[in-house]
Amino acid sequence: MLLEITGLSAHYGRIRALDNVSIEIGEGELVALVGANGAGKTTLLRVISGIRPASAGRVLFDGKDITRMPPDRRVRRGIVQVPEGRQVFAPMRVEENLLMGGYTRGAAERREALALQYERFPALAASRNKPAGMLSGGQQQMLAVARALMGKPRLLLLDEPSLGLAPRLVDEVFDTVTALRDAGVTVFIVEQNAFQALSIADRGYVMETGQVVLADTGKALLTNERVKAAYLGL
Numbered sequence: 001m002l003l004e005i006t007g008l009s010a011h012y013g014r015i016r017a018l019d020n021v022s023i024e025i026g027e028g029e030l031v032a033l034v035g036a037n038g039a040g041k042t043t044l045l046r047v048i049s050g051i052r053p054a055s056a057g058r059v060l061f062d063g064k065d066i067t068r069m070p071p072d073r074r075v076r077r078g079i080v081q082v083p084e085g086r087q088v089f090a091p092m093r094v095e096e097n098l099l100m101g102g103y104t105r106g107a108a109e110r111r112e113a114l115a116l117q118y119e120r121f122p123a124l125a126a127s128r129n130k131p132a133g134m135l136s137g138g139q140q141q142m143l144a145v146a147r148a149l150m151g152k153p154r155l156l157l158l159d160e161p162s163l164g165l166a167p168r169l170v171d172e173v174f175d176t177v178t179a180l181r182d183a184g185v186t187v188f189i190v191e192q193n194a195f196q197a198l199s200i201a202d203r204g205y206v207m208e209t210g211q212v213v214l215a216d217t218g219k220a221l222l223t224n225e226r227v228k229a230a231y232l233g234l
């Protein structure tokens, strides 16, 4: 397993946001995490990237215990999170945003990674000299993902990448995520758009009030009665 989480708990003061969570993600897998507002999805991503501490349990990455490793060292090991709400640097140009994402790499590798992102996202190439804030919402999301890819992550963490986007752009985001998996990137995606997330996922987890309540293949979860009733509006 690339990522192996066992018995993880996390708190905000006395609020327990994660309660004995265990999940695993294999190299090359696309894994989706779905759940209602406040279920603890973002908190889980934050504990994986090291921004929030675990109060119990452990996180293994590539077999190594990283539970107490600081976030910058996790980034260097290949764990990169795209935060909720596409936080690009609005006044900076698209290309500058991308280059910042490659800060852990040398100059030659950064140029190579930049060319790859422009090939992958032609819309970004066309806007390379524009301030990021002038891009549409969908393009800003694309930029946030491309910036994360600049560091050649081994594990890409996506927090609600389709949030607030028009339906056509939502499809584009899911197509992009599928293409990344097909290119060999391991992806852990958090989504409220459960139907689309589970449709593209190899496996999925369902979280309720800090606990994992279901784990199965994406396909099986899509036809699970409990998931259908609670998350798919069926």
Ligand SMILES: Nc1ncnc2c1ncn2[C@@H]1O[C@H](COP(=O)(O)OP(=O)(O)OP(=O)(O)O)[C@@H](O)[C@H]1O
Pocket (backbone or CB within 6 Å): 012, 015, 016, 017, 035, 036, 037, 038, 039, 040, 041, 042, 043, 044, 192
């Ligand atoms: N900074 C914080 N301080 C205190 N409590 C927090 C904080 N962030 C989150 N929480 C609480 O922790 C729980 C889990 O929140 P979290 O943001 O992880 O949920 P989520 O599944 O990502 O929800 P959403 O779908 O709204 O993004 C919630 O009860 C939330 O109110």
Ligand SMILES: [Mg+2]
Pocket (backbone or CB within 6 Å): 041, 042, 043, 084, 159
């Ligand atoms: Mg969240």
